[in-house]
Amino acid sequence: MDIFKGQNLLEFSDRFKTDGDCKEYLALIKAKTAYKCLKCSHTACQKRKDLSTECNICRHIESPTANTLFHKVKFGVRKAFFICFEMSTSTKGLSASYMAVRYDVTEKTARLFMLKVREAMSSSQNFPMDGDVHVDEFVLGGREDNKVGRSYNSKKKKAITAIQLTQDGKVKRMYAMKIEDFSAQSLQYIFIRHISKQAKVVTDKWRGYRPIAKAYDITQIESNKGLNFKALHTMIHKVKSWIRTTYSWVSDFNINRYFNEFCFRINRSQSKETIFDNLINRMVKADTIYQAKIIRK
Ligand SMILES: [Zn+2]
Numbered sequence: 001m002d003i004f005k006g007q008n009l010l011e012f013s014d015r016f017k018t019d020g021d022c023k024e025y026l027a028l029i030k031a032k033t034a035y036k037c038l039k040c041s042h043t044a045c046q047k048r049k050d051l052s053t054e055c056n057i058c059r060h061i062e063s064p065t066a067n068t069l070f071h072k073v074k075f076g077v078r079k080a081f082f083i084c085f086e087m088s089t090s091t092k093g094l095s096a097s098y099m100a101v102r103y104d105v106t107e108k109t110a111r112l113f114m115l116k117v118r119e120a121m122s123s124s125q126n127f128p129m130d131g132d133v134h135v136d137e138f139v140l141g142g143r144e145d146n147k148v149g150r151s152y153n154s155k156k157k158k159a160i161t162a163i164q165l166t167q168d169g170k171v172k173r174m175y176a177m178k179i180e181d182f183s184a185q186s187l188q189y190i191f192i193r194h195i196s197k198q199a200k201v202v203t204d205k206w207r208g209y210r211p212i213a214k215a216y217d218i219t220q221i222e223s224n225k226g227l228n229f230k231a232l233h234t235m236i237h238k239v240k241s242w243i244r245t246t247y248s249w250v251s252d253f254n255i256n257r258y259f260n261e262f263c264f265r266i267n268r269s270q271s272k273e274t275i276f277d278n279l280i281n282r283m284v285k286a287d288t289i290y291q292a293k294i295i296r297k
Contacts, residue, residue: 001024001025001028003274003277004016004025004276004277005273005274005276005277006272006273007089007272007275007276009085012082012085012276013082016078016081016082017078018078019076019077019078020051021078022077022078022080022081023051023063023064023065023077024051024064025081025280026064026065026068026070026077026280026284027051027064029280029281029284030064030068030284035053037055037057037058037060037062038060038062038066038067039055039058039060040055040057040058040060042055042056042057042058044056044057045062048061050063051063051064052064065077068283068284068285068286069116069117069119069120069283069284069286070283070284073113074105074109075103075105075109075113079103079105080113081280082103083099083103083110083113083114083117084117084276084279084280084283085276086099086102087114087117087261087279088264088265088275088276088278088279089272089275089276090265091265092242092246093242093246093258093261093262093265094246095246095247096108096110096111096114097110099114115254115257116283117261117279117283118257118258118260118261119257119260119286120279120282120283120286121260121261121263121264121279121282122256122257122260122264123175123193123194123260123263125193125194128193128194128195128196128199129162129164129173129175129194129195129196129199130164130195130196130198130199131164131165131172131199131200132164132165132199132200132202133162133163133164133165133195133199133200133201133202134162134163134165134201134202134203134229134231134232135160135161135162135187135190135191135195135201135202135203135209135232136160136161136203136204136223136229136232136233136236137158137159137160137161137179137182137187137206138158138159138160138161138236138240139156139157139158139159140156140157140158140159140240140243140250140255141156141157141244141250157178157250157252157255158178158179158180158181158182158186159176159177159178159179159255159259160176160177160179160186160187160189160190161174161175161176161177161190161232161235161236161239162174162175162176162190162191162194162195162201163231163232163235164199165231169230169231170231171231171234171235171266173263173266173267174235174262174263174266174267175190175193175194175259175263176190176239176259176262176263177189177190177193177256177259178252178255178256178259182206182208183208184208184209184210184211184212186208187208187209187212188211188212191212191215191216195216197215197216197217198217199216199217200217200219201216201217201218201219202218202219202220202221202229203218203219203220203221204220204221204222204223204228204229205220205221205222205223206220235266238262239259239262242262243258243262264279
């Protein structure tokens with residue numbers, strides 16, 4: 001069986017007509033990694049007709065959805081596949097209320113499943129950005145005014161973002177994350193998680209970056225009202241307006257998941273052919289996320 005390629009909805013619905021078609025796809029992905037019984041860790045099993053596997057020692061039966069983010073999805077794997085397809089191939093990002101209407105599930109159910117998908121979209125952190133990287137902070141929510149200085153006590157959500165540029169100044173990759181404040185202590189995390197020490201980093205003159213420059217190759221230049229960071233500021237504008245128009249309210253608890261989704265699509269805009277398969281592989285490999293981890297406390 002081939003992997004599903006492309007973004008064509010008709011081809012997609014022809015390929016995945018039933019829950020069984022989807023389970024077959026999951027079973028195929030699982031079969032690419034060596035079998036290990038979830039109960040007793042034995043490494044040999046029998047394949048059953050319903051696509052599940054049965055351990056040769058303890059007889060534990062594992063369904064294709066077990067231990068994946070499709071586990072116990074109440075509305076069926078097929079709807080879940082369609083939601084994954086829409087979330088990975090759309091350019092905008094879609095709200096839970098829209099998905100609820102389109103797939104006839106409750107908004108709460110749609111929201112919970114979409115949070116799992118966003119979790120699967122998070123970066124592996126295995127491929128830090130190198131080359132030319134621009135970094136800046138921004139605020140989300142509240143009145144949109146021009147940034148004048150950095151306020152430490154503002155109630156607005158604070159975030160930091162980094163982009164890697166191509167040789168002709170276009171965006172190659174992007175990461176963003178929530179931060180508590182604009183101190184070096186907080187700013188450093190995007191460097192630790194997503195930026196290689198070999199990268200040539202450029203920031204504006206904010207003093208918070210100075211301590212980080214001891215460990216990273218950072219050049220600080222005048223922002224010139226953003227003109228020196230054009231590609232970066234375009235991306236900041238895009239992520240802010242996407243969040244503002246798609247989600248009326250985004251909690252602190254979930255903001256990083258929305259950034260994950262946005263960056264997942266940006267970082268794969270050159271590989272749209274395989275973006276759905278990439279996401280499903282991540283859904284299979286991600287550790288099962290329990291609702292407790294996803295529901296806002
Ligand atoms: Zn077993």
